[in-house]
Amino acid sequence: xxxxxxxxxxxxxxxxxxxxxxxxxxxxxxxxxxxxxxxxxxxxxxxxxxxxxxxxxxxxxxxxxxxxxxxxxxxxxxxxxxxxxxxxxxxxxxxxxxxxxxxxxxxxxxxxxxxxxxxxxxxxxxxxxxxxxxxxxxxxxxxxxxxxxxxxxxxxxxxxxxxxxxxxxxxxxxxxxxxxxxxxxxxxxxxxxxxxxxxxxxxxxxxxxxxxxxxxxxxxxxxxxxxxxxxxxxxxxxxxxxxxxxxxxxxxxxxx
Amino acid sequence: xxxxxxxxxxxxxxxxxxxxxxxxxxxxxxxxxxxxxxxxxxxxxxxxxxxxxxxxxxxxxxxxxxxxxxxxxxxxxxxxxxxxxxxxxxxxxxxxxxxxxxxxxxxxxxxxxxxxxxxxxxxxxxxxxxxxxxxxxxxxxxxxxxxxxxxxxxxxxxxxxxxxxxxxxxxxxxxxxxxxxxxxxxxxxxxxxxxxxxxxxxxxxxxxxxxxxxxxxxxxxxxxxxxxxxxxxxxxxxxxxxxxxxxxxxxxxxxxxxxxxxxxxxxxxxxxxxxxxxxxx
Numbered sequence: 001x002x003x004x005x006x007x008x009x010x011x012x013x014x015x016x017x018x019x020x021x022x023x024x025x026x027x028x029x030x031x032x033x034x035x036x037x038x039x040x041x042x043x044x045x046x047x048x049x050x051x052x053x054x055x056x057x058x059x060x061x062x063x064x065x066x067x068x069x070x071x072x073x074x075x076x077x078x079x080x081x082x083x084x085x086x087x088x089x090x091x092x093x094x095x096x097x098x099x100x101x102x103x104x105x106x107x108x109x110x111x112x113x114x115x116x117x118x119x120x121x122x123x124x125x126x127x128x129x130x131x132x133x134x135x136x137x138x139x140x141x142x143x144x145x146x147x148x149x150x151x152x153x154x155x156x157x158x159x160x161x162x163x164x165x166x167x168x169x170x171x172x173x174x175x176x177x178x179x180x181x182x183x184x185x186x187x188x189x190x191x192x193x194x195x196x197x198x199x200x201x202x203x204x205x206x207x208x209x210x211x212x213x214x215x216x217x218x219x220x221x222x223x224x225x226x227x228x229x230x231x232x233x234x235x236x237x238x239x240x241x242x243x244x245x246x247x248x249x250x251x252x253x254x255x256x
Numbered sequence: 257x258x259x260x261x262x263x264x265x266x267x268x269x270x271x272x273x274x275x276x277x278x279x280x281x282x283x284x285x286x287x288x289x290x291x292x293x294x295x296x297x298x299x300x301x302x303x304x305x306x307x308x309x310x311x312x313x314x315x316x317x318x319x320x321x322x323x324x325x326x327x328x329x330x331x332x333x334x335x336x337x338x339x340x341x342x343x344x345x346x347x348x349x350x351x352x353x354x355x356x357x358x359x360x361x362x363x364x365x366x367x368x369x370x371x372x373x374x375x376x377x378x379x380x381x382x383x384x385x386x387x388x389x390x391x392x393x394x395x396x397x398x399x400x401x402x403x404x405x406x407x408x409x410x411x412x413x414x415x416x417x418x419x420x421x422x423x424x425x426x427x428x429x430x431x432x433x434x435x436x437x438x439x440x441x442x443x444x445x446x447x448x449x450x451x452x453x454x455x456x457x458x459x460x461x462x463x464x465x466x467x468x469x470x471x472x473x474x475x476x477x478x479x480x481x482x483x484x485x486x487x488x489x490x491x492x493x494x495x496x497x498x499x500x501x502x503x504x505x506x507x508x509x510x511x512x513x514x515x516x517x518x519x520x521x522x523x524x525x526x527x528x529x530x531x532x533x534x535x536x537x
Contacts, residue, residue: 064410090412104407107398118411166411 016075017042017174017206018063023072025058032058034230036072038208042173045200045207047217049252050227056210057101059227060176063208064098065089076174094122097167097205101179103159105151111138111162112147118169137165141195157188164195168203175200177209181216193219214253226252302494306424309416320422327388327423328430332437338383339438342375343367343446351453361464364456367446368465373477376439378525381484384431385517389492392423393513396496397506405497420493427489431481439478472536480528484521491517 016039023036032055040046048056061067063074065081074081076092084092105114115134119125125133138144141161151159160180167175180196181189193216200207200220211217217224218238225235228248234241241249350366396419399405408415447461492513499509 061406066406066409086414090414093410093412096410098407098410100403100407102402104403106404106407107402108395118413121411121413166407170411 016040017044017077018208019073019075020059020063021073021075023059023062023074024070025055025062025067026070031230033062033069033072036227036230036232038225038232038235040174040206040208042206043200043204044223045209045221046223046225047209047211047221048225048227048232049212049214049217051252052212054227055230056227057178060098060178060208060210064093064096064176094170095173097170097172097175099160099163099167099175099177099180101182103151103156103163105159105162105166107151110148110150111143111154114151114162115165115169118166122170133169134165137168138162140168140199141165155188157184157192160184160192161195164192164199168199171203173205175205175207177207177211179211179213180209181211181213189213189216190219192216196220298498299490299494302497303490305416306420306490306493309414310421310425314417316418316422319418320425323422323426324430327384327391327426328434331384331387331430331434334387335380335383335434335438336441338379339371339376339441340445342379342438343371343442343444344449346370346375346442347446347449351450363450364447364461364465365468367450368443368469369473371439371442371446372469372474374529376442377435377477377481377484378521379442380431380435380438381481381488381521381525382518384427384434384485385488385492385521386514388427389488389513389517390510392489392492393496393499394506394510396420396493397499397509400497400499400509401502401505415497420497423493424486424489427485428482429485431485431488432478435478435481476532476536480525480532483524483528487520487524488517491520 018038018040020036020038023033024031025033036059038046038048038059048059050056058067062069063076063081065084069082072082076096079092081089081092105111106117109117112131112134115137116130119130119133123130135144135147138147141164143158143161143165146154146158146162151162154162164180177196181192184192196207196209197220199205207220209217209220221238223236224238224241226233226241226249233246234244234249241253244250347363347367350370351360351363354360354363354366396405399419405415405419408418443462443465444458447456447458450456450461451458495509495513495516499505
């Protein structure tokens with residue numbers, strides 16, 4: 001079965017939401033990304049798998065402009081991101097949601113204020129409308145009952161949900177997930193994966209999921225890419241990965 | 257001796273921990289020097305970002321007011337107490353000397369001049385650098401290591417505008433106000449300490465004390481605390497924003513914020529006192 005047959009959204013491949021070409025990044029003498037090429041279409045979800053410390057998170061941070069690449073190109077909806085000054089970069093960032101590994105909720109703000117934060121900065125909607133929107137967002141991730149709690153008062157899984165609601169606040173076209181299920185128990189991980197899948201279907205977003213959780217990646221993704229030594233070893237469906245003869249890929253997939 | 261002072265200064269700005277400078281196994285001079293200059297280079301870049309965030313709209317009025325309350329209003333009791341204690345100490349310590357020289361009647365003037373011109377401003381700055389710089393260093397450091405500052409950036413909000421500029425502005429504007437509170441408490445408690453041993457009316461104490469005070473005695477020394485506020489705000493935010501490495505990084509950020517801010521406040525005071533004498537003789 002071809003990718004297009006499996007996932008109709010993948011047909012939009014010719015107009016990529018994110019396109020990365022020959023991306024290189026080093027920290028001192030350590031090369032983290034050594035020529036990465038990746039294309040993600042609107043509505044498609046690509047998971048990037050690999051061992052810890054292989055530069056998966058760095059790739060996401062380069063796409064959102066938190067770090068600058070040494071060389072290579074990153075295009076978001078056809079617009080080059082590398083070398084942009086802060087103002088145009090911020091315009092692009094408004095179209096991208098980012099879920100951090102530890103959720104990175106603002107400690108001093110309640111759950112509601114965390115989700116309202118991007119809205120308060122970037123939309124001129126009246127207070128009442130904003131509250132309504134925050135309630136909707138929190139309801140979509142099943143957190144509508146904890147609006148007045150501080151991040152320290154909720155569990156790790158709940159923090160991820162709130163982080164996801166905050167990432168969705170500005171109605172992004174693209175979502176970047178940095179280890180969405182890291183540190184969570186298998187049941188909560190499965191819940192988060194289902195939530196990600198459901199939201200993607202509802203909103204037709206392009207998503208890049210960086211993870212080392214193979215089961216979760218299989219659930220949420222249209223395509224998977226395995227990263228090793230700063231390069232993408234293989235890219236394709238889960239079946240393609242299973243058929244790979246590459247020793248590292250076979251080792252990585254283990255019993256799956 | 258000069259070598260030791262130099263080493264202490266370098267260790268203070270590079271690690272923020274003076275004990276490092278006193279350890280027998282000193283880092284190699286080249287590395288220390290490199291990190292010393294790197295620190296100033298990073299501070300320059302930080303200042304550039306801060307200035308562009310501070311003067312270009314939109315302004316974060318709400319967050320500024322919050323910080324003004326958080327850093328200013330909540331430092332007030334501490335500053336008032338420190339000012340009061342200073343007033344008592346200045347009175348007690350000068351009383352005997354003045355009696356010995358037969359100049360007891362100058363006591364109110366000595367207390368008022370001492371507090372207005374130096375003790376009030378420097379005590380306020382040191383108390384604030386202890387309280388606010390530690391708070392800011394730890395808060396921003398924790399936000400940095402838990403990726404909250406990155407989260408702010410990906411939300412297309414400039415953390416230099418939202419977090420740094422508001423705190424630095426709050427520090428600059430609150431220091432002179434807090435100094436007034438310290439001055440007031442110091443003078444009143446100076447009178448109390450005086451009147452306990454030799455009763456004198458508050459009115460007479462104030463009259464004698466302020467008889468020869470001109471605005472040029474009071475204004476420059478009070479307004480110089482804005483520079484102290486700038487130093488405290490900038491150094492503490494800078495140390496917080498460059499924190500790395502988990503809870504240890506936060507601890508280092510908080511410690512170095514206090515140590516470096518206090519050290520720079522004292523060094524700046526030397527320069528400012530000289531300038532004030534030069535321009536307001």
